[in-house]
Amino acid sequence: MSRKACLIFNPVAGQGDSEQDLATIKSYLEPEFELEVQFTTKEIDGAELASQAVANGVETIIASGGDGTVSAVAGALIGTDIALGAISRGTANAFANALGIPDTIKAACDTILVGSTKKVDVGICNEKPLILLAGIGFEAETVEDADREAKDRLGILAYVLSGFKQLQKFTKFTAKIETKDKLITVEANAITIANAAPPSSVLAHGTAGVIFDDGLLDITILAPQTKTGAIATSFQLLQSASNKEAVDSDGVGYLRSEWIKVTTEPPQKVVLDGEIIGKTPIEVKCIPNGLNVFVPMEGKIQPKEKLDNLSGVDIELKQ
Template sequence: MQDLPQNPELRSACLIFNPVAGQSDPDRDLAQIRAILEPGIDLDICLTTKEVGADSLARAAVERGVEAIIASGGDGTLSAAAAAVVGTEIPLGIISRGTANAFATALGIPDTIEAACQTILQGVTRKVDAAYCNGQPMVLLAGVGFEAETVELADREAKNRFGMLAYVFAGLQQLQNLEPFEVSIETEEKVITVSAAAVTVANAAPPTSILAQGSAGIEVDDGLLDVTIVAPATKTGAVAAAYHLFQSASSGTATERDDIGYLRANRFKIIATPPQKVVLDGEMAGTTPIDVACVPRGLTIFVPSLPEVEPIEKLEGLPDLVVEFKDSSGFDELQV
């Protein structure tokens, strides 16, 4: 992890709030956010609508020269707001209120309103990688094939009713229609061609995004993207591969199955035959081909303060302890 600088006291910020995110009461959520933040921060509150998204609200805030942007909503809202501050020094505060909250989990940010607000008030920031996929901003990942089909099946009504289980149900349904496709994956150094059921390009990903866990060690500030290729021969193999990836994410150990591959690079070009649907940070984003490029340390985010460092010395209590302090001359010159 990079050094975590302490920003000067934050005096004002633009709060971009999505009232339809998640399953909680938006009026109550907004009131709680204001109650915690407004005593110390002058908030310019902007609500997203069907016509005006978080991306345009955030870009307008950047043009106004705001001190910080705070985004509250699901992963799509957070990613859209992040787009406006990539490559700037404007820090982004994250208050997750979505179904999956993958954005917060992947970046080590609390996913409760109170803890997320306190993180912003502490003023500690970290620079992490961002990316662009076909010119659109990407903070988390782009999924090609199986994951995109699953996300599309898990519509808003299902997510409101079942929460995270909506993705599970959609995944089981999509498993019945599993169709491999030919895919070409190009980096600066090589081109590989393979038959796969899912290809995931990750900049950052929580353990719950199992199709991104081939390497089981995604670093959010290494200047590289991680690609995981899942190529099961049968539906039974797909279930086994998914379970293995879950184990990899849990243990932090890279996968060793023959039907799962992974590689890292700064940029990937992916072409699928036939063309496959693409999901980008939890939102549908057209079809392949895609061109994904990393922006090293291009995003500044508010993160929790580091825990207090444990004492590096503890001698008290040792039997027959004698401590003699040396004078200021220190060590004698070493004779070699």
């Protein structure tokens, strides 16, 4: 007897032929699943379609689109045992890369068909689901500048070019960062709060590997003093992402926490799982093991933190 599954498909994601992509997905999954296909539109997003599927008692929900689609669908599954399958067809596909999910349609379908499920952490940021990361400042400006036309034409290179453009501005802001046991004030260019992040999400990798099932958020604070320092720091963060060793550089701080609140002056734009959601302040809480995903297993790394090398940091331990 075939298993029942709902496929939530974003027809405008990525650079490929969406009709061909859908036909390919169905050819792999329909022999094993009784597959109901739902399409996202401008009026109806993945969250609404996933909520309907949950109400209908579906045991497996598969999201096919970019990170925004996967994040929206995942939000409806938090705290349930419904298995989430991800077939990524977006520009960055950061969620799949972070969790080791293959980035081709056939291999992603194979993961769903024969792979085991794993409980991973999720976050809630200003009442919105967070499966990847929230970026404040530099990253948000970079994402906003890389418009749909540029992403369709250049793919991931659109983000790289936008990042170089934003680096020329080198905008700083004052941030107050509050966790359960710390209060930090710092002049920063960017703050990234990550639940999961692939190596390509460079600004998230101050810590020694972002861990997606440790019950903690990974916070990286980027505060170089010059443009040259910012470029050098970016390369160091890239190395950290590759070798999973913590960055040892002036102007980079990091910590891990289950809860964080960030207020900035002036208010800064915020990008959440690839989508601009507004401006600071933001409050993020980690929900341990909140999502059940078809994904290969991955080991853990012991948490670390480093804050004492940031210029202008004031740390107050709460009683």
